Amino acid sequence: MIGEATPTGDRPDVFSGVRDDVPDALARHLRAVHLIDHHVHGTFTRAVDRAGFEAAINEGSTDPVPAFMTQFDSPLGLAIRRWCAPVLGLESLTGADEYWFRRAQFGPDELTERFLRAAGVARWVVDTGFKGDQITTPAQMTALSDIPSSSVLRLERLTEDLLEAGISPQEYPEAFRAALDDAVTDPHTVGVKTIAAYRTGFDVDWSRPPDADVAAAADRLVARGGELRVDDPVLIAFGVHEAAERGRPIQVHVGFGDRDLDLNRTDPLLLLPLLRTITPVPVMLLHCYPFHRQAGYLAQAFDHVHFDVGLAINFLGVRSTSLVAEALDTAPFAKQLYSSDAFGPPELHLLGSVLWRRAMGLVLGDWIRTGACTEEDAIRIVDMIGVHNAARVYGLT
Ligand SMILES: [Zn+2]
Structure with a gap:
């Protein structure tokens, strides 16, 4: 263990530089409240080199960072230097090279411990479906952060696992139903998730397919051979409708993601045919940027629709304040949730929390100062979006 900070870490003072803009009681509350991070992934289990780190702080590209630039010169890079440097015992806004030199002195577990403990989170709700061999499991996250976790089951992964395990296409519909029945009896699994955005886009037929289809x-998918990758709307619509009948919340990746995804086909308004017909379990629209206004509208229009602006909060860095403001445009406050959508570098698990608190303080502080709401109202809105809505939807205590 190196450095001066204790493993529990001191949470960065999220209102340094803007104290007068955030009324005292709201600021105190935003510094203290423990958030439920309702959509998050694990942290890297192995040390990454600088190229790997820089690639991990660029969501869109799947290429190495070009030699003429560094990903530190981005809104997220600035935010890392601003808010994460002090957690490693460095001056705020220390240079990128100094940051990297210091960071490289810590092992992956030490980094996870420091950043996750400083995040002020009450529970991680973890999506385990992507690159699971490179990142910490929910149990490891809990051991390193001393924060409890729950998990979310990816529907496409479940399909691939079943067919890879040798379930025949004819048996598949029944086997999928049985696996879902099992999953929902596990109290650790509080929801399911679909990555239809990555596999088909949303402009597909969302009607419920018969078992024969x-x-x-499934037969066509297996016949293709190689590593299975579910990209058939029939299989995806089947999974979503079956999951809805079991009553668990369904998370849906919406918008912002890497360039494998056709961003233009992930506007959540394309989900209208599904939202109108699905068994009305909570549908959780994740990320949503740049379609967060459409998501807010849907959350207002459908009782079962909720949304967050996770992932984008981190990637917008200082500009996340305007994103958080826009996310408050139309949706009832009971329909929005906090998430970091952090994956890989544990800086992201901390930053989501820091940037959200800061943005909520600045936006709601402005509402209070201009007489749009009371300080008590603002604190209640923070608690709903940061804690209570997730507790209600996922049945967390
Ligand atoms: Zn995610």
């Missing part, structure tokens, strides 16, 4: 689609 599902078996035929």
Whole structure:
């Protein structure tokens, strides 16, 4: 263990530089409240080199960072230097090279411990479906952060696992139902997730397919050979409708993601046919940027629709204040949730929390100062979005 900071870390003072803009009681509350991070992934289990780190702080590209630039010169890079440097015992806004030199002195577990403990989170709700061999499991996250975790089951991963395990296409519909029945009896699994955005886009037929069509689609997938990758709307619509019938919240990746995804086909308004017909379990629209205004509208229009602006909060850095303000445009406050969508570098698990608190303080502080709401109202809004809505939807205590 090196450095001066204790493993529990001191949470950065999220209102340094803007104290007068955030009324005292709201600021005190935003510094203290423990958030439920309702959509998050693990942290890197192995040390990454600088190129790997810089690639991990660029969501869109799948190429190495070009030699003429550094990803530190981005809103997220600035935010890392601003808010994460002090957690490693450095001056705020220390240079990128100094930051990297210091960071490289810590092992992956030490980094996870420091940043996750400083995040002020009450519970991680973890999506385990992506690159699971490179990142910490929910149990490891809990051991390193001393914060409890729950998990979310990816529907496409479940389909691939079943068919890879040798379930025949004919048996598949029944096997999928049985696996879902099992999953929902596990109290640790509080929801399911679909990455239809990555696999088909949203402009597909969302009607519920009969079992014969599902078996035929499974047969086509297996016949293709190689590593299975579910990208058939029949299989995806089947999974979503079956999951909805089991009553668990369904998370849906919306918008912002890497360039494998056709961003233009992930506007959540394209989900209208599904939202109108699905068994009305909570549908959690994740990320949503740059479609967060559409998501807010849907959250207002449908009782079962909720949304967050996770991921984008980190990637917008200082500009996340305007994103958080826009996310408050239309949706009832009971329909929005906090998430970091952090994946990989544990800086992201901390930053989501820091940037959200800061943005909520600045935006709601302005509402209070201009007489739009009381300080008590603002604190209640913070608690709903940061804690209570997730507790209600996922049944967390
Ligand atoms: Zn995610």
